[in-house]
Amino acid sequence: ASHDHFRSGPAAAVDALHGAVTDLGMNISGTLVHAHLTPTGEGAWNFTWTNAGHPPPLLARPGHPIRQLQEHDLLLYPGLPARRTQHRVRLDPGSTLLLYTDGLIEEPGTPVDQRIQQLSRLLAENSTTSVEGLLEQIADQIAGPAHDDDIALLIVRIDTSGMVRTEPS
Known part of the structure; x- marks a missing residue:
C-alpha cells in the first residue's frame, strides 16, 4: 500500500500514518493534532487541522469570545476506524491560537472542562x-510549580501586519 500523500492535507497525512502503523503491525497508539498554516494573501492565514484525541486548540480573535476548536476524531490506535476529518478556520490579524497537550489541563480532583x-x-x-x-x-x-506531567505548548499569533509569530514550549 502507498503511504505517500504529499500535499493531501492533514487528514490524509494522519490516515497515512494510521495505515502505515497498521500495515507494519505496530501496536502503538497516541494522540495528535496535525495542521497546515497557509496564507490567504490578505494578511490572514488559514489553519487547517485534524485532531486525533488531543484537547481542543483555543482560538482568540479580536472582538470574539474564545473558541474551542472541538472538532476531533478518535485517537490513533490499530483497529480503530482510520478515516479522519479535517477542518479550517481563518486566522485574521490579531488572532492567537493555542495548541497544548493534555498534561497542561489534567489535574487530579479538577474536571478537565474547568481547566480548559x-x-x-x-x-x-x-x-x-x-x-x-x-x-x-x-x-x-x-501549570504551576508543582506540576509533574509533561506539557507541550505552541502559540501562533498573527500580528497586525499579517506576520506569523510562534513560540513553542
Whole structure:
C-alpha cells in the first residue's frame, strides 16, 4: 500500500500514518493534532487541522469570545476506524491560537472542562501580551510549580501586519 500523500492535507497525512502503523503491525497508539498554516494573501492565514484525541486548540480573535476548536476524531490506535476529518478556520490579524497537550489541563480532583475554561480566560485576558509573556502566564497560572506531567505548548499569533509569530514550549 502507498503511504505517500504529499500535499493531501492533514487528514490524509494522519490516515497515512494510521495505515502505515497498521500495515507494519505496530501496536502503538497516541494522540495528535496535525495542521497546515497557509496564507490567504490578505494578511490572514488559514489553519487547517485534524485532531486525533488531543484537547481542543483555543482560538482568540479580536472582538470574539474564545473558541474551542472541538472538532476531533478518535485517537490513533490499530483497529480503530482510520478515516479522519479535517477542518479550517481563518486566522485574521490579531488572532492567537493555542495548541497544548493534555498534561497542561489534567489535574487530579479538577474536571478537565474547568481547566480548559481557566486556560480560555487567561488567553482572553492576555490578548495583547507578548507571545513569550503569554507562555510565562500559562506556566505560572495553569501549570504551576508543582506540576509533574509533561506539557507541550505552541502559540501562533498573527500580528497586525499579517506576520506569523510562534513560540513553542
